[in-house]
Amino acid sequence: MMTMETWKKNLAVLWIAQFLVMGAMNQIMPFLPLMLTKELGLSADTNVHLWTGLIFGINFLPALIFSPIWGNLADKYGRKMMILRSGFGMALTNGLMGFVQTPTEMLMLRFLNGMISGFIPASIALVSTNTPREKTGFSLGVLQSGGVAGTILGPALGGLLADAIGYRAIFWVTGGALFLSTLLVLFFVKEENKPVPKEMKGEGWRKDLAHIVSTRPLPALFATGMLVQFSLIALMPILAHYTESLIHSTTRVAFFAGLVMAATGVANMIASPFLGRLGDRIGSQKVLYISLIFAGIIMFFHAWTKELWQLILVRFLFGLSVGGLMPAVNALIRASSPEGMVSRTYGYANSATFLGNMIGPIVGGLISGWWGMSSVFIFSALVLFLNALLVHSKVMPELEKKAPGNQTVEANMRV
Structure with a gap:
């Protein structure tokens, strides 16, 4: 039986991590159209908004495909492991975005970022499985508030940083924030209720999906x-x-x-x-x-x-x-x-x-x-x-x- 202190500590650390992650990811959007024209060579008559939409939206396509795969691995190896995988991976991809020279390179890195994403879903899974059942709704509500706080402050911070340190440096700041949030999880989050795969292990995604969708x-x-x-x-x-x-x-x-x-x-x-x-x-x-x-x-x-x-x-x-x-x-x-x-x-x-x-x-x-x-x-x-x-x-x-x-x-x- 986990102690109350453990789940509360996990929740506090993951709140901070969610705040950092969502703030970092959302500080990119306000200046992205400007970076495309001033740093990546798009001219004024180019469809900048189309490129902005593509670069922003491409993140969701691989995330949609790979999310069940990461969920399957989390059930086998632990939710904390998936947070660390995603956090360190996104820290690297976002840091590399500060070095891109063309919109196509940015698009490719955003696709890769979506493929290895999963910090927030894995955090939700860890909190929901390592919190007393009677506190699950409260804990998930608190966790969401951290992400929302980051989402609110991120765009404003991004606009300020763009003027102060330049467009490319913001990606390095974003990568640093993601790296820091992942370190917090690594050292301070304890997954006591780790998954113990039983007879469902290794049956394949088709049987997993069939089992899940048949569960009302x-x-x-x-x-x-x-x-x-x-x-x-x-x-x-x-x-x-x-x-x-x-x-x-x-x-x-x-x-x-x-x-x-x-x-x-x-x-x-x-x-x-x-x-x-x-x-x-x-x-x-x-x-x-x-x-x-x-x-x-x-x-x-x-x-x-x-x-x-x-x-x-x-x-x-x-x-x-x-x-x-x-x-x-x-x-x-x-x-x-x-x-x-x-x-x-x-x-x-x-x-x-x-x-x-x-x-x-x-x-x-x-x-x-x-x-x-x-x-x-x-x-x-x-x-x-x-x-x-x-x-x-x-x-x-x-x-x-x-x-x-x-x-x-x-x-x-x-x-």
């Missing part, structure tokens, strides 16, 4: 995670331009767009631990269902904002409502995973999430082009409501079958 309600939870990411990321192509339309000016657009995004992140960071703890008490499935409904309602209000302060307000409220979504999904995946296959299950769940990340911006951009920017908010709201219906019809009944008379599946299990 995992397929529905995978779809839920994908739709959550889809509905959130679909806004990314239009949010800055929508902000610009509200301030009726072309000056300081980046600042105000960052403020709009930060409002969501701050609210998410505040709400995640609270909603995670609430999920431990009343059931993560209930928190997930109610949060999806509230998120859908608030998303509708985005389409009717007329002033900047209104958009900031609804983005903050939206951040509060979505703070419990992915922690609840991850807690339910942990509770529903076949024995000895937790990391593999998270691997397939993350592939579904990466799929949502890939197609969300594409669909959002198409809808905006066809029917205007406000239509993207309405469409995303409908997706959130559809997701709530999926949880109510496919997830909650299955959990009630597994834990009759209980409020949550987690309540049936103890470490």
Whole structure:
């Protein structure tokens, strides 16, 4: 039986590591288009935005493919080992990005970075399997808040560093931050509940996948995670331009767009631990269902904002409502995973999430082009409501079958 001190120490160290990783990775995006033109030889008439989109998005394709592979290895050799593999690997690839001479070289390194990524999923798997069951939702909520904090501060820090030390040096700073966060895990995180592969070991990915998707309600939870990411990321192509339309000016657009995004992140960071703890008490499935409904309602209000302060307000409220979504999904995946296959299950769940990340911006951009920017908010709201219906019809009944008379599946299990 693990001590309380161990899981709390793991959570604190991984919170810091998540903060460093997400802050480092997100500080790259604000200056990437500028680096392409000023450092990598793209001319002004070249489609810089296309290259930016390709370089940013290419990361998700190999991550989608390789995530189940890393999950399989984590179930055999440990989640901490996968964190170290990913952390040291990404530190190297991001450091090398500071030396590239062409956009193609940058694209290739981003592809390689996506292939060896997995720091965040492995951290989630380690926390969920090395935390007392009754604290899983709270711990995953706290862990998410660290990543969100890094996501908020990363772009601002990247913009400041670009002016102070230059574009290339930021990649070296990013590599250094990834290396430091991995060292923290190496020396201070203790994986007491290590995987003990049983009869499932060595059966191959086809049998693993068949076993996982036949375990209800995992397929529905995978779809839920994908739709959550889809509905959130679909806004990314239009949010800055929508902000610009509200301030009726072309000056300081980046600042105000960052403020709009930060409002969501701050609210998410505040709400995640609270909603995670609430999920431990009343059931993560209930928190997930109610949060999806509230998120859908608030998303509708985005389409009717007329002033900047209104958009900031609804983005903050939206951040509060979505703070419990992915922690609840991850807690339910942990509770529903076949024995000895937790990391593999998270691997397939993350592939579904990466799929949502890939197609969300594409669909959002198409809808905006066809029917205007406000239509993207309405469409995303409908997706959130559809997701709530999926949880109510496919997830909650299955959990009630597994834990009759209980409020949550987690309540049936103890470490």
